[in-house]
Amino acid sequence: MRYSKSFIPTLREDPAEARKNPSHRLLLRGGYIRQVGAGIYEFLPLGLKVLRKVEGIVRQEMDRAGAQEVMLPALVPAELFKETGRWDLFGSTLFRLKDQKRNDYHLGPTHEEVITDLVRGVVRSYRQLPVNLYQIQWKYRDEARPRAGLLRCREFLMKDAYSFDATEEGALASYQTMRAAYDRIFQRVGVKYRVVAADSGAMGGNTSAEFQILAETGEDAIVVCPSCEYAANVEAAVAQRAPASGAGVAASGKRESDIATPNKKTIEEVAEFLKVPATQTVKAGVYLFGQATGAVPRVVVVFVRGDRRVNEVALSRELTATWLRPAEDEELSAAGLHGGYIGPRDLPPGVERVLVDREVADATEVVTGANKVGFHRQHVAMADAVATLGERAKAADVRAVGSGDPCPQCGAGLQEYKGIEGGHIFVLGTHYTGKMGAKFLDESGAEKLIVMGCYGIGVSRLVAATAEQCHDGDGLTWPMSIAPYQVMLSALVTTPEAVAAADGLYEALTARGVEVLFDDRDERPGVKFKDADLLGIPLRVTLGKKSLEQGKVEVKARTSKDVELVDIATAADDIAARVKAALG
Ligand SMILES: [Zn+2]
Incomplete structure (x- = not known):
């Protein structure tokens, strides 16, 4: 994409409403997103590219884990939530509406009831189990105080998966499969995260884990043991009974x-x-x-x-x-x-x-x-x-566990971190299938309740959480896997030879499948460098006067100070190889 033809409305100043969270500030400033209303955002071309890449990783790993994609409605008749009592339980966070016949509906904040209704209508026998269905869809929650940009919105993109098994052991196996898939997802996105034991809150269930992205601005406090694998949300962490x-x-x-x-x-x-x-x-x-x-x-x-x-x-x-x-x-x-x-x-x-x-x-x-x-x-x-x-x-036992408390498993001093919840997995058991009568006939012909699990990833939230972790004083520092473009190519001289060299490199990189944002704007070098840093594209390739005279281009990683000179003749292959290596 040529910058001169692109739609990247960057802002010169920090938006006043976005002082607290780096992701909120930098995504607005970099022209990734715009706010339409409280907790409601537009994804502009750069923002949508990042969102689609996260979505793509999630979809690939869910498919690989054997889950099948469906699309459930966002507009849901009230009857389903009334069956499980959540029409009342959700309280004011549920977006409720009426159709012209005065029937009640809501905008889906989560889809356990809808999917359970689907499955109870289809599954009759143990032979049809297990099954794991997922969707990537907009969700709605009427947050009283939407804040922090994409981190706490009223409309957000979620991946929600639901497993249905014949037995408790089957449900645990499905849970472990999802846990492994989530590890691959978070590793591929390229964020530092911890898997922590979590309280299952209002969802109902007893086996659950959160995938917490480490960030100083995170709203969740987690404790991690430095010497064993114990990690927990402080809300769920168990304090060892210390002497009074x-x-x-x-x-x-x-x-x-x-x-x-x-x-x-x-x-x-x-x-x-x-x-x-x-x-x-x-x-x-x-x-x-x-x-x-x-x-x-x-x-x-x-x-x-x-x-x-x-x-x-x-x-x-x-x-x-x-x-x-x-x-x-x-x-x-x-x-x-x-x-x-x-x-x-x-x-x-x-x-x-x-x-x-x-x-x-x-x-x-x-x-x-x-x-x-x-x-x-x-x-x-x-x-x-x-x-x-x-x-x-x-x-x-009503105190929160904190730094220095002994690990409940090995006694070592726990360390406290701040995190942003990026994913959450649960074994739900028969909480919903029991309330909704989702049954099957087992091998002996006996009628049993289906055992359920649910698995969420906040896709739009993961974009922001990554930005919350991946930035510096100059702007964003995207991991290669989800960056809107992989390479920012800048031509700093406008002689016909330089323009021809830059055009040639742009074509050669594009032909090799590298995603390039080509800064062909008639701007001063300082402006181009500043924008490149703000947008956070992982590799910057610069054609300057000096390097061109030596037949070279400058290659610099966004997160490094070092500038390397690469022969212009082999630059396309060299840069394509670097991108490939970074993608792993
Ligand atoms: Zn420990």
Whole structure:
């Protein structure tokens, strides 16, 4: 493609709405995407090329793993979601609409029901199993706050696959086949990633893993063991039952007492003011939760060691909550709580539930809030203080695992990373087939439920997640496998000989199957280099005055500082070989 004829509307300045995420900023600036509405994007020619390449890798590996491609509708009659209860469960994130006869529909956020309906209508016998069907299709979720460009959109491209097996063992085998296919997909895309144990959340199921793309801007926290293969989302990570922090500290024998801590609210402030380590403080988290849609919100206070975080997934599970969120300031006041000064003793009756993390449940010499503005309590024995709360209180494992915690498998110190979820695989079991009556006759003629698995990859999200990992201060640095073009060819001189040489090289590379963006624009070299860096095409080939005089062209990788001189006569073969090598 000649740049002079292309549609690449780059932006000179960083778009104001895209400061936070490099992928959002650079994809907009590089003319890859444009925003149409909140969480709704257009893919321009460069962006679509990257999207199609990711899609192509996904499709090849799914086909190779024996899955078959279908296309299910995005517009789905409400009856199917009503069968499984998800018409209500999805709440406000489901795009609902009515047709002219006032029938309910939704735009598909995921397709378990649709595919299960298809399969229950076709499969009668174990001879028709296993089967794995997938599609690559637009999905819709009405995110309250779409953000970060392609990372959290309301319309996004997904690959979703669903396996149907006769037995639990069969389903596990299908799951392992998909896991291996996903490894090949993420390796071919060329991103650094980790496969982590995941909580299966609202999807229903018990065997699941996430493919997390490592990026500092990632919203997911994951812990990885440096010495064994253990890796988990912190939401799902298991904390080894460490000895209570108080156990190492002999009870001082001092009486529990209030101490004035004016304006010291955070753990850091309190610990510094009272000259105790954060590990000898206990902090409170306050949440509202419900056990059914529409039920009156209830207040729960959670106590964890001062340097820990609350694991909201574990907390939800303990409370059998259908929803849970941190309380706002005015909700704290309404419950009689004083933010920054919350402790177990004299906790107001507005707090219906109290969960004490097991790590601090028996701590004997800790600082807590005093439930009075401007006061904390010192020399607190947690068990005594919590005993005053009666039936409201309970000990549980509700802290999030973090850096330094012992690996549950081998005990080595875990390391924490930020990640972006690029893929997610589950064994669903009979969750959906049971609700929807998807059955088959086994060898003995007995009727059984089909065992299901589901496997997602956010295709458009993977484009952004890769950009989130692959960029530098000057722009994008695409892996060769998904770059919109493989080579950026720039002619910096406009003499007839130079133009002829550049045209010749462009033709020769194209003839060898190399994808070239040929910068034939009448622009200064500085502008061309800047754009080449911004667009992030992996190889830059430059015809400059000096190199041409020696019969050479300059070849430079986007991620390297080194410039190599290559004979113009053999340049096409040389560059084609480099592209091939990079594709592996
Ligand atoms: Zn380990």
